[in-house]
Amino acid sequence: MSLESITKSRLVPVAVIPSLSSALPLAEALMEAGLPHIEVTLRTDCALEAMRAICKEFPEMTIGAGTILDATVLPELVEMGVTFGVSPGLNPEVIEKAQSLDFQMIPGVITPGEVERGLSMGLKLLKFFPAEAAGGVKMLKALAGPYGHTSVQFVPTGGINAANAQPYLDLKITRAIGGSWFVDQKLVADGDFEQIKTLTRAAIKLATPN
Numbered sequence: 148m149s150l151e152s153i154t155k156s157r158l159v160p161v162a163v164i165p166s167l168s169s170a171l172p173l174a175e176a177l178m179e180a181g182l183p184h185i186e187v188t189l190r191t192d193c194a195l196e197a198m199r200a201i202c203k204e205f206p207e208m209t210i211g212a213g214t215i216l217d218a219t220v221l222p223e224l225v226e227m228g229v230t231f232g233v234s235p236g237l238n239p240e241v242i243e244k245a246q247s248l249d250f251q252m253i254p255g256v257i258t259p260g261e262v263e264r265g266l267s268m269g270l271k272l273l274k275f276f277p278a279e280a281a282g283g284v285k286m287l288k289a290l291a292g293p294y295g296h297t298s299v300q301f302v303p304t305g306g307i308n309a310a311n312a313q314p315y316l317d318l319k320i321t322r323a324i325g326g327s328w329f330v331d332q333k334l335v336a337d338g339d340f341e342q343i344k345t346l347t348r349a350a351i352k353l354a355t356p357n
């Protein structure tokens with residue numbers, strides 16, 4: 148499976164799943180709202196099981212794993228049908244292992260040095276993280292100067308919400324934006340999937356090009 152639905156919607160939902168019982172209702176809410184993909188962060192004990200359940204019940208969804216901090220988890224992700232991985236930083240060991248498994252990683256970068264490290268490893272899609280704290284749209288625009296003519300694109304993530312998303316989306320170098328504001332951890336924990344659907348529909352409206 149490709150990243151087609153991410154490229155089309157320009158939106159990556161970054162979810163923290165507190166308990167296994169929330170996994171399928173969350174995936175269903177995203178599907179019903181019109182977003183057939185999810186990034187599940189590896190920050191909770193049930194994250195792997197949650198991804199396995201979503202892969203099984205929603206084979207039409209594109210599933211990604213977030214917060215990949217070491218390479219050892221990668222074979223299991225591939226085996227269960229996860230399509231892409233996201234990490235807060237660029238860890239060459241993780242990238243090399245992912246490449247050997249033909250698994251797409253979207254590592255986090257901020258600085259020109261990190262961008263070039265990614266380029267030298269053949270990566271075309273990088274996460275700009277933590278976007279707001281690291282200079283936001285201004286920083287990303289500055290990076291678009293020397294790197295805009297290459298084929299690299301970014302997924303700005305970190306501190307992005309409905310109020311500040313638009314200027315990121317307006318940049319050609321932005322493939323998609325990532326965020327948790329419409330799949331908020333508290334809403335997931337409270338089981339408020341109706342509100343998640345409402346926020347997701349609004350986020351899709353904001354991000355999807357006309």
Ligand SMILES: O=C(O)C(=O)C[C@H](O)[C@H](O)COP(=O)(O)O
Nearest residue numbers: 213214234235304305306326327
């Ligand atoms: O751990 C990862 O691999 C991540 O993907 C980090 C997340 O992108 C951000 O934690 C989301 O940031 P917020 O939208 O501000 O909640």
